[in-house]
Amino acid sequence: MPNREEALRRIFEATGVSGRLTDDQKKELLAHVEDAVEAKVGAGVPEMDAVGQAFEELGDLKKIARDFPPPASGATFTTPDGLIHLWWGGAAEMGYILLLFFAFVEMMILPSFALVFAKARIPLPGLTILSLTIADFMRANWPLVLGALLVLGIALYQMRRPGRQRRVVECILVLSGSILCALVLAAATLPLISLLEGSWRR
């Protein structure tokens, strides 16, 4: 027969919300129920009634799970549902890493392909021309791109630290992200327009 702690844990798991909580949050809520049950049993309430009352007094578990702030990076989950939650929690970092990879490919790798294409003198598909133009633009404006990436990285790091001025950091994120997007879009749109113009003339 499981002990009280184990029995409470099983009841908690059965509510279906534990997957949305980090291990830390789950442990804390379970400790609360355990303390409440212990106090009630000590006051003479039958164990089963005490468990029911403790969960009732705790309140709507789904609402509580929703109200917790988003987990910081490094929080641990043990269920698939929780892993999805953690993935969303780390989506910003993941996006940033992809952006770094994109910048690296555009600035360091694509230019060497451009030389090969130029020597081969074959007509290139629109998307390739687009990528090469973005690469040219990013190489030409590398201090700006590097600065925007740095600011974005610092702002993301600050966002994840407790007690930061979120609004200021959010402004920095939006500003640097907008500059970066505007630069890439500007670099991408102009050659597209000239490509379309060229095809209409033909």
Add this chain to the structure above:
Amino acid sequence: MELRPLVLAILESRPLYGYEIVQRARRRANLKWEEGTLYPLLHRLERDGLLASEWRKAPSGKDRKYYSLTRKGKTALAKDRAEWKEQVRVVSEILLGGRHAKPGRSAP
């Protein structure tokens, strides 16, 4: 009711864990709430740097997460207290016609 100042005030004297905070609130002011709502609040206050936390052994021998006020939390509590005093002063002024209004005296 805004719970933040109450939680900060309860934690002013010494570090406590969630269940103890609920019990103190109940003992001091007969405050009844959905006890679970305390935990998201504690986590938000910790994220905002007003509280610090650590898991350690309670007198019962079990691990409990103790919360304590940070310097920023103490400043926030002082600010909440000042705001509350001002609110009480304003409401007393309107409802009772002054802080030292005598029973029976009506508001102007």
